[in-house]
Every structure is written in C-alpha cells, then in structure tokens.
Amino acid sequence: MTHTFELPASAPAVVAHGKDDLRIEDVALQQPAPGEAVVEIAYGGICGSDLHYWLHGAAGESLLLEPMVLGHEVVGVVARAADDGTGPAAGTPVAVHPATPGPGAARYPADRPNLSPGCTYLGSAARHPHTDGAFLRYANLPGRMLRTLPAQLSLRRAAIVEPASVAWHAVSRAGDVRGKRALVVGAGPIGTLAVAVLKRAGAAHITAVDMFDKPLEIAAAVGADAVLKGDDAAAIAAVEADVVIESSGNRFGLASAINGAVRGGRVVMVGLLPSGPQPVPVSLAITRELELVGSFRFNGEIDEVIAALADGSLYTDPVVTHEFPVSQALAAFAVARDAAVSGKVLLDFGA
Numbered sequence: 001m002t003h004t005f006e007l008p009a010s011a012p013a014v015v016a017h018g019k020d021d022l023r024i025e026d027v028a029l030q031q032p033a034p035g036e037a038v039v040e041i042a043y044g045g046i047c048g049s050d051l052h053y054w055l056h057g058a059a060g061e062s063l064l065l066e067p068m069v070l071g072h073e074v075v076g077v078v079a080r081a082a083d084d085g086t087g088p089a090a091g092t093p094v095a096v097h098p099a100t101p102g103p104g105a106a107r108y109p110a111d112r113p114n115l116s117p118g119c120t121y122l123g124s125a126a127r128h129p130h131t132d133g134a135f136l137r138y139a140n141l142p143g144r145m146l147r148t149l150p151a152q153l154s155l156r157r158a159a160i161v162e163p164a165s166v167a168w169h170a171v172s173r174a175g176d177v178r179g180k181r182a183l184v185v186g187a188g189p190i191g192t193l194a195v196a197v198l199k200r201a202g203a204a205h206i207t208a209v210d211m212f213d214k215p216l217e218i219a220a221a222v223g224a225d226a227v228l229k230g231d232d233a234a235a236i237a238a239v240e241a242d243v244v245i246e247s248s249g250n251r252f253g254l255a256s257a258i259n260g261a262v263r264g265g266r267v268v269m270v271g272l273l274p275s276g277p278q279p280v281p282v283s284l285a286i287t288r289e290l291e292l293v294g295s296f297r298f299n300g301e302i303d304e305v306i307a308a309l310a311d312g313s314l315y316t317d318p319v320v321t322h323e324f325p326v327s328q329a330l331a332a333f334a335v336a337r338d339a340a341v342s343g344k345v346l347l348d349f350g351a
Helices: 048-056 161-173 189-200 213-221 233-239 251-260 282-287 301-311 326-336
Strands: 010-018 021-028 036-045 073-080 093-096 138-142 146-148 181-185 205-210 226-229 241-246 261-269 291-294 320-325 344-348
Touching: 010 048, 010 326, 021 326, 048 326, 073 138, 073 161, 093 161, 146 301, 161 189, 161 241, 161 261, 161 301, 181 189, 181 233, 181 251, 189 205, 189 213, 189 241, 205 213, 205 251, 213 226, 226 233, 233 251, 241 251, 251 261, 251 282, 320 326, 326 344
Parallel strands: 181 205, 181 241, 205 226, 241 261, 261 291, 320 344
Antiparallel strands: 010 021, 036 073, 036 138, 036 344, 073 093, 093 146
C-alpha cells in the first residue's frame, strides 16, 4: 500500500520524567502497526491525572517509573489510515477513546469493560512498561479508539469529548435524573461538565459547590441554578438533593455530598480520592439509607457525547478557559493546576 503522508522522524511531545520534571521534547516516531492509524493531534486537554504525574510523580497508585508521554484527552485528523483497512480514512477528523480493555484475572460485568482489571489507558503509569499518551504531534492509535466527528462539530469544540464522557458516565450512574434535584460537589472540569450533562438530562434544579468563584461562574454558565461555597455546610445540607455528583476528589467534598443528599438519595463518586482510608461521615449515609455509587472512566458514552455536542443539546463551551500552543505547555500546566483561575486548559498542537 502506498502512502501520501510520510511520517517525520520525530515530533514534539509533553513528557513527564518524574516529580516536578515536565519537559517539552522531540521524541522519535515509530512506524504504525498494521492496525494503527497515524493521527495528527490538533488539541489536547490537560487532565487531573496529567497534573498528578507532573506534581507528584504518581496518579493515585500509578507510580511513574520511567519517562512517559502524557495525554489522553485528544482530538485530531487521520494523517494515515491503518494499513489493514480498519478505522477511518485519511483526512477524517476524530476523537479518541483512550481505553484498551483487557481480560484481567477477575470477573467483571461484560457490558462494563471500564472495570476490566487488565484495562490500559493512554498516558497511564498503572502498568509497566507504561502506556504512553498522545500529547505529541503525531500519534499511532488503533482504529478501534477513533470516533469520526460529524462535519458540524469542530475539533476545537470536540476537544472536550473525553472528559465530557466521564461526566456523562457519572450522571448515568445516578439513574433517571429528570425532574430531580441535583447537587454537584466540586466544580472543576468534570464537575462543570456534569452540570451540563444534568441540565441536558432534565434535572429540575442543579446546585454546584466549590471553594472558588471562577469554577462556580463556569457552573452557572453551563446550567447550574444555584451555586454555593464549599465551606457553607448549612446551605449544602439544606439542598437535600435526590442525586449528588461528588467530583472534588477529596474527603471534605465527599462529606459535603453525603450531607447534601436527601434521605434515600444517591451519591455518585466520580472524583478519585487518595488511596487508603478516608474519614467521612458514613454513619449519616447509613441512617439516611444513601446509595454510594462509584463511577470510573466511561464506555460507549463517548458516541452519545459526540452526538449531543454536534446537535447543540450539550453546551460545554464555557468549560474551556485557556488555550496554549504546545511550545508553552509548561505554562499551560501551571495555569491548569490553579483551580481558582482555570477550567479546562487546552494544548494546541498545530500552533
């Protein structure tokens, strides 16, 4: 098979070498395997896990043991289609589903591959050798990861697809939210995207909670009916939400989520707390008969998210607050770590 696109020898990438050691460097590019397409990355969103690898040399229990290309929230255009004929054709704009489910050694529901113990994820140090991410100009990605974007959905707007899918999955774990009171604790990118998804799903009233003004402004812009500061315990308890999305990822947020839920309500925990025991008011969850439900990544929801962004029923534009060329990735990460001033921060790989 002949190709009109010639892969360069190297390309700039964002690489975590260890704690406090983030570099923009040229990495050697490998020829794609038969089932892989070459995707010219247009935009990448900085995720909390990317920040953790930079700031702590670990994301949860995933320890960075060697340099790793970061990034799993990416969109781009197929520069070279897979040689085996699978996946989209060259020139196709695509979003990326960054998971590779694996069989693992334990049982899990077949319709929930996100729970497969052997699952790998782009830009993850959960396994060794690590799985490099796609914060680089040209990424070799299997065709099964690629989702064709509708013509009316720009790459810039589609850059939010991956985290929006995480939020969509979390809301789906809450069940039918139509006509219900909802509370979102933690108005970072996932939290504000959860507000947008709840709005689309027909929640009757949505309250967002955060410690900073900027995230609350974003939450209001995408559909929150009320906003509260995280230290206003009495006001949070008075919400009595049927459904709570906990996206702060800390024990104080989970305590607020439990306190803000109505008796018999459901709390969806999508914010990843640190490993180990966490002091939270479990007794209150027991006496109120609350349902505490975990939410981890996503599955096929990415296709619903793409469709909802394309038809305009899911409004997420205010969530993206900053955009930097990849050459300024270090500055972009510094802004992304400051929750008081930023929402989702994008890297532009074409700038």
